[in-house]
Amino acid sequence: MRKFIVCVLTALALSATSAYAGPGHGHSHGPVTPVTEEQAIKNASDVVAALAQKGKIDASWKDIKPTDTKKKKTPYEPEWVVTFNNSKIADKEKNTLYVFLSLDGQYLGANFSGI
Numbered sequence: 001m002r003k004f005i006v007c008v009l010t011a012l013a014l015s016a017t018s019a020y021a022g023p024g025h026g027h028s029h030g031p032v033t034p035v036t037e038e039q040a041i042k043n044a045s046d047v048v049a050a051l052a053q054k055g056k057i058d059a060s061w062k063d064i065k066p067t068d069t070k071k072k073k074t075p076y077e078p079e080w081v082v083t084f085n086n087s088k089i090a091d092k093e094k095n096t097l098y099v100f101l102s103l104d105g106q107y108l109g110a111n112f113s114g115i
Contacts, residue, residue, distance in 0.1 A: 035080075035105035041066050044082035044099040047107050060088040061097065071103070078103055081114070
């Protein structure tokens with residue numbers, strides 16, 4: 001019974017800690033300060049380099065420059081989409097990488113489909 005009580009109290013304590021995160025920790029509901037297109041390109045390029053360094057994508061991606069940058073409207077929030085094309089990748093389905101950033105420049109995800 002004692003172990004059960006300790007487990008329940010620990011679970012409750014851990015579930016409440018996110019309430020103390022404060023501003024800058026997690027997502028915010030305040031106004032977003034959009035980054036410039038140049039900053040979005042830099043952020044996306046940094047993400048691609050980090051993904052290549054971690055082995056998540058082929059190392060040849062780290063020096064690839066973006067070929068397109070645009071703001072995309074989504075059902076949720078608008079976002080930046082920065083596109084990279086790597087001719088060193090033989091697989092046509094994996095030679096275009098899309099990096100998604102929030103309007104304030106935060107990394108949201110990356111994939112080869114653009115969706």
